[in-house]
Amino acid sequence: MANLEGINLAMQTPFNDDGGINFKIYEELIDKYVNAGVHGLVLGAGTGQHPYLTEEECNQLYEIGTKRIDGRCKVICQSSALNVDEVIRRSKHAESVGADALMIxxxxxxxxxxxxxxxxFYKEIDSAISIDIVGYNIxxxxxxxxxTDLLKRLVELKNFNYxxxxAxxxxxxxxxxxxxxGVLNGCDTTTVxxxxxxxxxxxxxxxxxMPYxxxxxxxxxxxxxxxEALELWQRMLPSLLFIWRTKYTPSVLRASQLRGYGTGNVRKPLSKISAQEDKELQRALEALNR
Structure with a gap:
């Protein structure tokens, strides 16, 4: 069972202006996040726009990502898909390149x-792989x-450990x-x-x-x-409330760009936040500098 304690950063996928993946910046971001001390990186996360990536792109992200991480932190790869056979195929590939766990x-x-x-659904996937499954309640x-009753059944499976x-x-x-x-919080505004x-x-x-x-x-x-944690939380909260109540992924990517992480670009069908939202986001981020 992989130890997924700590901060597992649901990593963005950096895009160029034309929507193509910028793998150079992707590898640079991995280094920045690892150097910030995160305990794990989630590749192909929702924040990384997994629904709008092809299977081939996900495979490439995971191959390059696990190699760049090189054991410096844990690696969770999302292998979600609507077709069960595709989930299993994606999962086996992520496992083969060194993922510690799969988010499904x-x-x-x-x-x-x-x-x-x-x-x-989870039982069939569980029987096909040998690394941890991270289920997902959203x-x-x-x-x-x-x-809760379903979770009691799921954790009896061999690999369903998280x-x-x-919500x-x-x-x-x-x-x-x-x-x-094995519960991992995924709601930004309830983290502390x-x-x-x-x-x-x-x-x-x-x-x-804000990896640091x-x-x-x-x-x-x-x-x-x-x-001290709650004092820090009060500086983090304004921007967390903003991203949670606005366009989540575009807001996270723009906030990241403003603070030196990534390009800020999204892939269609998502669109960037409006000029007014951008001003509000920048005001919310000011609290981090206090």
């Missing part, structure tokens, strides 16, 4: 939404909630923690509270533009310096 969404488009159907995007919870419901999050220690509640790790998109602050927050909480 439930079958989110008109697939099974009942507990039995979701269990069978009902606001998929329309599917992973119930679940990323991005933002701290009550459910704490119920998950009663079931398994989830860590204080006992969450061992996070998968964090907002860390793209993210690592420091984690260190403060695990060392029980909660007052």
């Amino acid at each position: 969404l439930p079958p989110y488009f008109e697939g099974p939404s009942d507990d039995d159907g979701l269990f069978e 009902p606001q995007a998929t329309g599917i909630s992973v119930s 679940i990323k919870d991005s 933002g419901d701290l009550s459910t999050h704490q119920e998950y923690l009663q079931v398994t220690p 509270y989830a860590l204080m509640a006992g969450t061992k790790g996070v998968i964090w998109g907002g860390a793209n533009y 602050e993210a690592v420091k927050l984690y260190d403060l909480v695990i060392n029980k310096r909660h007052s």
